[in-house]
């Protein structure tokens with residue numbers, strides 16, 4: 446049994462990673478300010494510390510109270526569109542909080558760190574599927590903030606011996622197959638929950654952001670990876686860090702789906718039409734983002750178990766249908 450500090454453990458991907466750790470009998474301390482995350486998303490088996498990462502004294506206290514085997518760092522500002530409006534805020538917050546957290550971990554002698562990174566590192570990629578050797582060229586401040594954090598960790602690795610894994614998520618979607626956690630953002634900007642809510646009549650028609658891309662049906666192609674598979678990638682990365690040095694992995698299902706294909710999957714799985722209308726392109730959307738996750742598979746044995754789009758939609762649908770108000774903690 447090990448003990449882990451999980452920042453952002455009350456958020457979408459973080460809460461699923463907490464479940465994966467608890468399911469293995471590990472001890473988990475969640476540090477979350479609950480601005481994006483939800484108290485109800487933290488299982489009672491975990492300890493919740495409600496605190497700001499900016500509160501360095503409090504963070505130091507957490508490291509003084511518990512000895513952690515590793516830190517899993519999910520907490521971040523993560524909306525690409527918002528980062529285009531407030532670039533300096535995004536960069537300052539994400540970079541400062543992440544690197545101060547790593548500094549606190551190192552001071553406390555905790556030299557294992559797993560970072561939630563992003564496919565946004567690759568901007569408009571020079572090739573697809575996107576492997577770890579593709580050009581890093583973020584096209585928005587959110588992606589660039591994660592690039593800066595990755596670079597900071599690399600220095601901490603060289604100078605302090607920090608062993609880190611950076612996991613570049615593609616499109617996280619779906620929910621815990623046992624229904625213990627789900628996706629609840631405010632505002633919701635992601636395609637899968639928006640399409641499901643439109644089908645359930647809880648939102649107006651979905652707007653498709655452009656159908657004039659160079660893809661077979663003209664809509665953008667993304668790699669939707671089940672959030673439970675993503676959570677398992679963290680378990681795999683932690684095991685890898687025990688025996689090897691730092692690593693960087695792209696995490697996706699390896700299959701691309703267009704916006705229209707996602708809508709079709711929601712209609713197939715839910716048995717209801719998704720009202721939708723065509724709209725203009727959304728600024729900053731690359732046409733195709735699909736991961737090559739071969740390195741993660743080869744080096745850790747990770748393999749997606751809930752990889753099909755229908756399984757992703759089925760679990761997402763079940764959670765949203767059962768939780769019309771999400772976690773129910775918003776006005």
Ligand code: UDP
Nearest residue numbers: 634635636639652653654665667704727730
């Ligand atoms: N999308 C869309 N309408 C929406 C939300 C998203 O057409 O209301 C498209 C978006 O342009 C992208 C894909 O769905 O091609 C996935 O978007 P999402 O915001 O879920 O994730 P992102 O790829 O931006 O991380």
